[in-house]
Amino acid sequence: MQKLINSINKLKKEKNAIILAHCYQPVEIDLVADFVGDSLALSQKAAQTKADIIVFAGVYFMAQTAKILSPNKKVLLPQIEAGCRMADMITYKQLIDFKSKHPNIPTVCYVNSTAEVKSECDMCCTSSNAVNVVKSMNAEKILFLPDTYLGKWVEKQLGNVEVITYPGFCPTHLQIRPDDVEKMRIQHPNALILAHPECHTTVSEMADYVGSTTGIMNFVKNSSHNEFVIATEQGVTDRLKRDYPDKTFISIKDNIVCPNMKMTSLEDILNVLENETNEIFVKEEIAQKAVKCIDSMLEVSK
Numbered sequence: 021m022q023k024l025i026n027s028i029n030k031l032k033k034e035k036n037a038i039i040l041a042h043c044y045q046p047v048e049i050d051l052v053a054d055f056v057g058d059s060l061a062l063s064q065k066a067a068q069t070k071a072d073i074i075v076f077a078g079v080y081f082m083a084q085t086a087k088i089l090s091p092n093k094k095v096l097l098p099q100i101e102a103g104c105r106m107a108d109m110i111t112y113k114q115l116i117d118f119k120s121k122h123p124n125i126p127t128v129c130y131v132n133s134t135a136e137v138k139s140e141c142d143m144c145c146t147s148s149n150a151v152n153v154v155k156s157m158n159a160e161k162i163l164f165l166p167d168t169y170l171g172k173w174v175e176k177q178l179g180n181v182e183v184i185t186y187p188g189f190c191p192t193h194l195q196i197r198p199d200d201v202e203k204m205r206i207q208h209p210n211a212l213i214l215a216h217p218e219c220h221t222t223v224s225e226m227a228d229y230v231g232s233t234t235g236i237m238n239f240v241k242n243s244s245h246n247e248f249v250i251a252t253e254q255g256v257t258d259r260l261k262r263d264y265p266d267k268t269f270i271s272i273k274d275n276i277v278c279p280n281m282k283m284t285s286l287e288d289i290l291n292v293l294e295n296e297t298n299e300i301f302v303k304e305e306i307a308q309k310a311v312k313c314i315d316s317m318l319e320v321s322k
């Protein structure tokens with residue numbers, strides 16, 4: 021493996037490239053990554069660099085977001101087949117249908133959506149800022165997509181906005197069932213249960229803390245607690261175990277993995293860096309509209 025890492029690092033330097041790794045990637049990808057984190061934060065960090073090439077170890081919509089925020093950089097996705105099953109649940113046409121069924125209602129899209137979908141929405145959000153974004157719209161009703169569970173969680177936090185959700189979901193997070201939470205409470209009575217808002221509503225209601233990947237990581241960082249049950253993708257548990265060896269982390273159940281996130285290998289990264297293949301393009305008119313949707317979110321998240 022060291023030979024692979026050395027070859028990647030050498031090429032990175034020669035080509036003035038940076039590598040971004042989402043927290044759900046196989047943990048060894050971090051060994052060559054310049055930044056590790058949530059999808060939007062990674063794209064923002066990449067945009068601030070002077071790199072010529074961005075290699076995004078993640079899924080398709082993430083590489084699209086990186087391209088939208090860095091239109092003059094070359095963005096490469098190590099595994100071109102790696103899509104987000106949630107983002108793929110709503111196409112541009114399905115969005116238009118959804119909007120026409122609920123006319124004149126502002127539309128918020130989760131960052132886990134394609135550039136085409138973003139281009140037709142009023143504001144984007146992440147799982148960290150979704151509550152503030154919806155609140156900032158000062159509307160009685162909001163259309164929220166694609167994730168129905170994040171949308172319903174936001175509605176519950178605010179209490180005074182009707183959030184009409186598109187029926188999308190994350191198949192990985194939906195594997196976590198209320199029974200799993202109950203079982204963990206019995207098996208690990210001293211542990212705090214930390215869940216991602218893409219989980220089923222009942223799971224979120226039963227958790228001790230609900231937050232984004234960064235939110236969960238910060239919660240652990242600032243907590244004096246020593247034992248945690250993690251109700252999100254396995255990559256988060258793996259990184260927490262690595263970063264806090266004195267604390268105990270238990271994945272809520274085996275195999276909570278996003279298969280598409282786990283497609284990337286170090287060999288794939290070397291391959292795209294060498295050959296500059298799997299380049300991501302976003303049509304100019306789509307990118308211009310999608311960037312507006314992202315910028316409106318950044319404006320209220322300051």
Ligand code: SF4
Nearest residue numbers: 104105106190192278
């Ligand atoms: S974990 Fe779910 S939301 Fe995240 S990339 Fe995979 S399918 Fe998409």
